[in-house]
Amino acid sequence: MTVLALLLFHWFLSLFCQSFFLHRYCSHAMFTMSPMWEKFFYFLTYIAQGPSFLNPTSYSILHQKHHAYSDTPKDPHSPVHSKSLWDMSLKTYSEYKYLIENHKDVKDSAVINKSPIWPTLDNFAETKYNIFFWVLLYMGVYYMNGIEPQYYLFIFIHGFMGPIQGAIVNWFGHKVGYRNYNLNDNSKNTLPFDFALMGELYQNNHHRYGNKMNFAHKWFEVDITFQISRLLNLLKIIQIKST
Numbered sequence: 345m346t347v348l349a350l351l352l353f354h355w356f357l358s359l360f361c362q363s364f365f366l367h368r369y370c371s372h373a374m375f376t377m378s379p380m381w382e383k384f385f386y387f388l389t390y391i392a393q394g395p396s397f398l399n400p401t402s403y404s405i406l407h408q409k410h411h412a413y414s415d416t417p418k419d420p421h422s423p424v425h426s427k428s429l430w431d432m433s434l435k436t437y438s439e440y441k442y443l444i445e446n447h448k449d450v451k452d453s454a455v456i457n458k459s460p461i462w463p464t465l466d467n468f469a470e471t472k473y474n475i476f477f478w479v480l481l482y483m484g485v486y487y488m489n490g491i492e493p494q495y496y497l498f499i500f501i502h503g504f505m506g507p508i509q510g511a512i513v514n515w516f517g518h519k520v521g522y523r524n525y526n527l528n529d530n531s532k533n534t535l536p537f538d539f540a541l542m543g544e545l546y547q548n549n550h551h552r553y554g555n556k557m558n559f560a561h562k563w564f565e566v567d568i569t570f571q572i573s574r575l576l577n578l579l580k581i582i583q584i585k586s587t
């Protein structure tokens with residue numbers, strides 16, 4: 345029971361950071377916030393993703409290319425041009441890694457928004473010490489909660505949380521589900537009520553209106569990340585540009 349609670353807590357914290365900060369802020373600039381809050385959410389994303397922290401600059405470039413070249417051979421992650429989820433993830437990973445080192449060389453008209461950077465944190469997150477630290481911490485938390493040794497296998501899920509969630513959205517969001525808009529790509533809305541990926545699985549809606557903060561367009565669709573963002577907007581922590 346504790347294992348499940350820990351996994352769920354980590355799942356939704358990590359997911360929120362990816363959806364809210366990496367996707368909607370760093371890649372699409374759907375809202376603004378003060379430099380202080382920007383640092384806060386940058387650090388929160390690092391805490392949430394730990395050993396699999398997704399470099400915001402690299403993530404943002406990949407994602408902007410995904411929108412511009414959706415489901416064409418130039419799309420960094422399309423299930424249409426990949427044999428399997430694993431194959432797609434490996435291709436994404438190699439381009440992502442290349443961009444960490446070479447992002448300054450990118451000359452692509454698809455890349456409009458510039459992601460914030462935090463070199464000290466970004467560089468540390470790429471070291472083996474970072475992985476070592478987080479795995480030890482996860483084991484410590486399991487131990488302190490009296491979790492039985494066979495469940496320590498779940499530490500793999502904690503360790504790859506960011507890429508696992510990204511791969512699910514990239515694969516299923518362009519392969520399985522229904523469409524509200526007839527677009528040239530293969531984007532789908534996978535779940536009518538996307539509780540599992542907090543709104544990220546409304547890929548068809550999101551590809552139709554790439555700058556709208558609310559990914560839910562029908563009465564039965566609920567975008568949980570947007571609902572939390574509305575509250576943050578109300579509290580004047582962020583300023584949403586367009587809903």
Ligand SMILES: [Zn+2]
Nearest residue numbers: 372407411550
């Ligand atoms: Zn997007």
Ligand SMILES: [Zn+2]
Nearest residue numbers: 410517531547
């Ligand atoms: Zn997409």
